Amino acid sequence: MLALTTTWPDLLVFVTAAALIVVGALGVISVHNPVHAALSLIVTLFGVALSFLEQSADFLAAVEIIVYAGAIVVLILFVIMFLGVDRHPRDEVEPLVGQRAFAAAGAVVTVGGLIFLMAKSHWVTGVMSASTGGTPLASGQGEITQLGQSVFTTYLVAFEVTAALLIIAVLGAVQLARRDRESEVEQ
Amino acid sequence: MDASQGGKSMMGIADPLLSSGVTWAILLIVLIKVVVAFAVVMVAVMLMVWFERKAISDMQSRIGPQRWGPFGILQTLADGIKLFFKEDIVPNEADRVVFKAAPYLVLIPALVTFSIVPVGGTVTIAGHVVQLQVANPPVGILVMLAMSGISVYGVMLAGWSSGSKYPLLSSVRASAQMISYEAALGLTIVTVALATGSLTTRDIVDAQARGVWHWNLIHLGVVPFVIFLIAITAESNRPPFDVVEAESELVGGYNTEYSSIRFALFFLAEFMNTVTASAMIVTLFLGGPAGWAPHIAHLSWIFPILWFIAKTAVLAFTYVWFRGALPRLRYDHVMELGWKRLIPLSLGWLLIVAGFMVKPAYGFAMAAAVIFAGTLLSRAFEIGASRGPDAVLTPVGERPVPEETIREYFDDEANDEGSAR
Numbered sequence: 097m098l099a100l101t102t103t104w105p106d107l108l109v110f111v112t113a114a115a116l117i118v119v120g121a122l123g124v125i126s127v128h129n130p131v132h133a134a135l136s137l138i139v140t141l142f143g144v145a146l147s148f149l150e151q152s153a154d155f156l157a158a159v160e161i162i163v164y165a166g167a168i169v170v171l172i173l174f175v176i177m178f179l180g181v182d183r184h185p186r187d188e189v190e191p192l193v194g195q196r197a198f199a200a201a202g203a204v205v206t207v208g209g210l211i212f213l214m215a216k217s218h219w220v221t222g223v224m225s226a227s228t229g230g231t232p233l234a235s236g237q238g239e240i241t242q243l244g245q246s247v248f249t250t251y252l253v254a255f256e257v258t259a260a261l262l263i264i265a266v267l268g269a270v271q272l273a274r275r276d277r278e279s280e281v282e283q
Numbered sequence: 284m285d286a287s288q289g290g291k292s293m294m295g296i297a298d299p300l301l302s303s304g305v306t307w308a309i310l311l312i313v314l315i316k317v318v319v320a321f322a323v324v325m326v327a328v329m330l331m332v333w334f335e336r337k338a339i340s341d342m343q344s345r346i347g348p349q350r351w352g353p354f355g356i357l358q359t360l361a362d363g364i365k366l367f368f369k370e371d372i373v374p375n376e377a378d379r380v381v382f383k384a385a386p387y388l389v390l391i392p393a394l395v396t397f398s399i400v401p402v403g404g405t406v407t408i409a410g411h412v413v414q415l416q417v418a419n420p421p422v423g424i425l426v427m428l429a430m431s432g433i434s435v436y437g438v439m440l441a442g443w444s445s446g447s448k449y450p451l452l453s454s455v456r457a458s459a460q461m462i463s464y465e466a467a468l469g470l471t472i473v474t475v476a477l478a479t480g481s482l483t484t485r486d487i488v489d490a491q492a493r494g495v496w497h498w499n500l501i502h503l504g505v506v507p508f509v510i511f512l513i514a515i516t517a518e519s520n521r522p523p524f525d526v527v528e529a530e531s532e533l534v535g536g537y538n539t540e541y542s543s544i545r546f547a548l549f550f551l552a553e554f555m556n557t558v559t560a561s562a563m564i565v566t567l568f569l570g571g572p573a574g575w576a577p578h579i580a581h582l583s584w585i586f587p588i589l590w591f592i593a594k595t596a597v598l599a600f601t602y603v604w605f606r607g608a609l610p611r612l613r614y615d616h617v618m619e620l621g622w623k624r625l626i627p628l629s630l631g632w633l634l635i636v637a638g639f640m641v642k643p644a645y646g647f648a649m650a651a652a653v654i655f656a657g658t659l660l661s662r663a664f665e666i667g668a669s670r671g672p673d674a675v676l677t678p679v680g681e682r683p684v685p686e687e688t689i690r691e692y693f694d695d696e697a698n699d700e701g702s703a704r
Contacts, residue, residue, distance in 0.1 A: 131443060138436070165429075239421070
């Protein structure tokens with residue numbers, strides 16, 4: 097795909113985005129300070145947003161920055177600062193037994209799966225190609241209209257289920273953090 | 284060319300400059316736009332600092348700056364030069380790289396946000412129709428949300444990297460406050476985008492160009508305007524929401540350990556944010572550069588710019604007025620206002636506006652539903668408040684690592700440090 101339609105600016109943007117993603121991702125797993133790791137994650141997210149822009153998915157790029165870089169990593173940093181773990185790298189303590197083995201297995205399965213999908217179907221998402229899988233993405237305002245229509249028609253069930261899932265997660269977090277009044281009275 | 288005529292013919296198209304190929308002339312025009320915008324923002328910030336000091340002085344029966352230039356108008360320049368030549372100190376406890384980068388992380392988003400503000404109609408330079416704004420991306424107003432999301436990092440990392448406790452407290456406050464108000468800010472922007480049917484700032488301004496009754500301030504009811512004004516004030520840490528740099532509690536907040544030019548950069552960014560916030564409110568709710576313009580040959584393009592400057596100046600004065608008139612809110616009150624009042628209100632108003640856009644009957648039905656939900660919610664808040672301090676939640680459950688192990692680990696470390704001294 098890349099070789100067929102590439103122009104010089106495209107290639108330049110792609111290489112920049114890819115470099116940002118890879119350098120950021122390596123930073124996340126290699127630096128010792130958790131705050132620096134979170135900052136590397138932001139670099140990765142910017143790279144992803146840049147590659148979205150290159151494929152004229154402007155809206156996705158903006159949302160990537162607003163939601164992931166603007167809110168989620170801020171929350172991660174907030175927790176790191178609040179718990180004060182930033183200057184105490186506790187590498188020797190494993191909160192979950194065998195977490196390293198599980199992480200390695202997860203990484204192998206994920207990367208293996210991605211490589212398998214790329215080898216089999218040319219696109220990581222599993223769709224055979226962008227032109228046969230659906231209508232090509234419009235650019236500019238049209239893209240937002242298209243996205244909104246497909247979310248609220250074709251993918252409505254998935255969208256609503258995701259919303260329900262998020263609500264359940266919030267309720268679960270509240271329930272976990274909540275002190276049980278009745279059990280306290282019994283004590 | 285008249286602003287409204289020019290706007291209608293190119294509704295939906297991005298910047299007419301870049302729509303058909305890029306030539307050297309276009310590149311030059313874009314470059315000129317960037318340089319002019321940068322210069323204008325810098326001068327505006329300089330005047331804003333002077334204006335704020337002078338107006339606050341008048342409100343408090345003081346004289347204010349008066350030494351440099353007429354009415355002390357060059358005071359900011361003098362302060363800038365002084366700060367530039369002072370010694371730059373990096374504390375020993377600081378995380379050096381992050382400490383040095385943080386001021387720029389505040390400054391750059393503040394600058395970038397201004398690039399999407401339409402300051403006038405269109406002008407024709409050498410056969411090219413040029414919009415008087417640096418950029419008009421299809422995602423438009425979302426750039427502002429993205430940049431306000433990024434500017435959190437500057438404040439947050441400045442506080443953390445100082446390696447000092449009050450700045451750290453300040454940065455924790457900043458991150459919580461800015462995230463809280465971003466939700467209300469986003470929901471009011473959605474209301475505006477819904478009424479306009481477009482995200483670009485140019486379309487938002489054009490939709491309001493037909494007269495005062497079409498301004499979003501009146502068109503959407505006054506509520507989104509009020510919510511946006513409060514939320515963006517909190518977002519830029521201006522008084523009365525300046526708990527982040529509450530000097531009576533936190534020494535000076537996140538910038539306590541900064542000195543010299545880095546300290547100046549924080550203030551530059553803060554006042555730049557004030558100017559940009561005023562310009563954003565004008566763009567979203569007050570019709571941007573729209574206004575009465577006489578038909579004078581070759582000069583009619585200048586009146587929209589004058590309208591824009593006048594409206595922005597009124598908003599900027601409002602900010603100064605807030606600072607002069609309102610006491611700082613307590614931290615928990617700031618959070619309560621954001622989460623319990625503004626977010627439900629903006630969400631409810633969004634639903635009502637959406638209902639009215641489909642059919643007036645739906646609008647009234649939606650209004651009834653929102654009032655019902657609002658009553659339930661306020662009853663819930665009442666019950667919550669009546670429970671008193673006992674109802675504050677404490678964490679329960681087991682830690683994955685036993686408490687003793689963690690304590691042992693930290694105690695060992697503390698003992699080591701103690702014996703080393």
